[in-house]
Amino acid sequence: MAWRRLIIALLVIAPILWLLAFGFTRDARYITSPLLAKEAAPFTLTLFDGGQLSQSDLRGKAVFLNFWASWCVPCRAEAKELEAAWQRLRDKNVVFVGVAIQDKEKDSRAFLEEFNITYANGWDESGKIAVDYGVWGIPESFFIDPQGRITYKHVGGIRAAMVTAKLEEASRGIVSAREGKEDYQPIR
């Protein structure tokens, strides 16, 4: 009799404990972006060279949009790869846009100089663009097709090969089913 009760107690308690233990295997703050296949949010970015860049100017081109900060380690790791990818693809119908967030302007400029980055880069001082794109950890990259739809999102550092492949998909309007995830640093 006692054993039967013991087993019942175990059957009730064990799943709860298992569920709580399962909690350790996942990241509570990670939320799948609902932005895939949606219209990319419009923005106007003040570039470090003084110019302005509007999202509407980018229509007709496949866009690689990258959020970064000078203090973020994975951003440093991917910086060279991104510049290399840009050098290889710049003659194709693509645009690279870098957006510095949660950073000091001076530090951002130093970062760009250090890695000799030549594609368009601007400063999202108020953080509005980052909020519109639901940026959750940096680096975070978005791929936008010529019609202005988001086709792929990548949280964390990204490799040049991936950038090339996903831009190819974006230019053909192919939307990825899932977003990608690498090493990242959470933003506040």
Next chain:
Amino acid sequence: MTATLGQTSIVLAFLFAIWGVVSPILAYRGHSERYFAFTRIAILAQFVLVTLAAAALIYGLVTTDFSIRYVAFNTTRATPIYYRVTGLWGALEGSLLLWEWILIIFSGLVAWIYWDRQRETIPWVLMVFSIVSAFFLGVIAFISNPFETISPVPLDGRGLNPLLEDANMMTHPPLLYTGFVGLMVPYAFAIAALIRGKLDEAWIVATRRWTIIAWLFLTLGNLVGAWWSYHVLGWGGYWAWDPVENAAFMPWLPATAFLHSVQVQERRRMLKVWNLSLIIIAFSLTIFGTFLTRSGILSSIHAFSSGPVGGVFLVFLAVVLLGSFGLLAFRAELLKGQPEVDSMVSRESAFLLNNIVLVSALFTIFLGTIFPLLSEAIAGTQVSVGAPYFNSVTVPLFLLLVFLMGVGPMIAWRRASWDNLKRNFLWPSAGALIFAIALFFWKVRDFLPLLGFTLLAFVVLTIFYDTGLALRARRRIAGEGVFRGLVTLARRNQRRYGGLVVHLGVVLIVLGIAGSMAYSVEREATMSLKEHLNIGRYLVQFEGLKGSQQPTHFRVEGSFRVFHRGEEWGVLSPALKFFPNQQSPVGRAVHQSTIGEDLYLILSGFSELDKNQATLKVLVRPLVVWIWVGGFVIVLGTLLAILPLGKTPREEA
């Protein structure tokens, strides 16, 4: 030096805790009765050592001994002494030490108070204390150590999280911990009763006062948390159904259920298994709460530091649940043969229903809290449920509870006669009905608030009516007037009248919650100098901004002149505090309370200091002040119930 002292004390205390667990087992195995006495020595030694360790850490914090890592991370040289002391529970390691300290104070009190009484039970009770204490001491000594040193010693510390620099820091965490730990006393007596197989009412009678005290602290801990949220966090609310808030609230539900259902066991010897289960669940939930806040498995607005302790707490939770319920299952044979409920219309069934409602509320809140985990485990995507879920599910349950609060204390035990019902409920029901009609014609037209206010009136009327009848009886018997009669009644039956006063306090809290939930209004506007905005009966005029450098932060304050129905009320100054280490400012909302409603101002932004433009959020929240008054009434009621005031301690629930 300080660190070594603290560290050594903790390790020694840990060894004593192990000894306290082992010695009653040795005694039971027939080695020697003397081993039973060692459980006391083990507890008292732990008490001395842990107190020493806590004193060492406080000393380190006050003297800003930055060679201790914990001190360096939680104070700065500029931190006022008050917040240096509260730094003891400003982060994980210190909180665990505080918890352990309170735990061992409770254990020491039990060991001391029962020095000569209950010689058979107490060694086992103390063993349970030592088990829990050994766990905490083990975590403190080996996993999350507040006495870890740092080298090189930094010149200045990093400082407390700015949100914790608030006067309530002194009250909220210790109150809540005391409530959590207090539940351990009835739990330990319950486990001791299970171990010994003596499952009569003795453990319930022995722990009655302890349970009430734990319940009081738990209630106050939650209320002060709500107060803190309302006054400091500056979002205009006091409860957000955040996982961490739920973790603090959940033990309250089985504890409240337990407080009521033990009366049924005392009176009718029913619900034995139920009561044991309730207290096991309540205690497990206190461990679960710590696990939840420290494991980081759910995302919360409360940014607690999480670390490796999450896993350890889960293991301990498993031990507590499986051990306790295993023991209960093992003793199930002894718990058979209880009387049945005689009638559905009786006090025991009212209490039973009260228990079912409380446990249902617990279940729904638990489910909502862990829902993100559940949905990810089953469906693969994380979905969290927010305030709307909790509100829509719990509000009906809590309204039913309010109704039962009116019925329970007045209905007869065993089987309520028609006369009993008519005598106790006819006039209060009629009064509540008239009240409802009056409210409806005044302006309360929505169903839920109308029902809520009516039920509250019903509870108040039942209490006043019953007390009125008793006073009339006193006048007939002894010729006592109203005041004298009240004193006699309260002293003759402290527990009953204390309980009724607590119920009145709960009525006030529900009144505040219902009013502020149903009738709050808010407006937000950006204003230039001398511009104003209207909200309800108020007019708020912007008078300018000023900035000032404070010891730990830069403060920007907006001045707003407030008019109520055209009459000037004075100036309110909500502020934003900018801490050097924080990216976003911390708001300091201000509010003006009246008995009817609170006017609540939040400075949400400003352009530039000299441009004199500010964005202000204004809320009018009716009846909020009654929540805090209710808390005060609950304290009074609890004191009335437990203080030794009466000459004849005749217990009649």
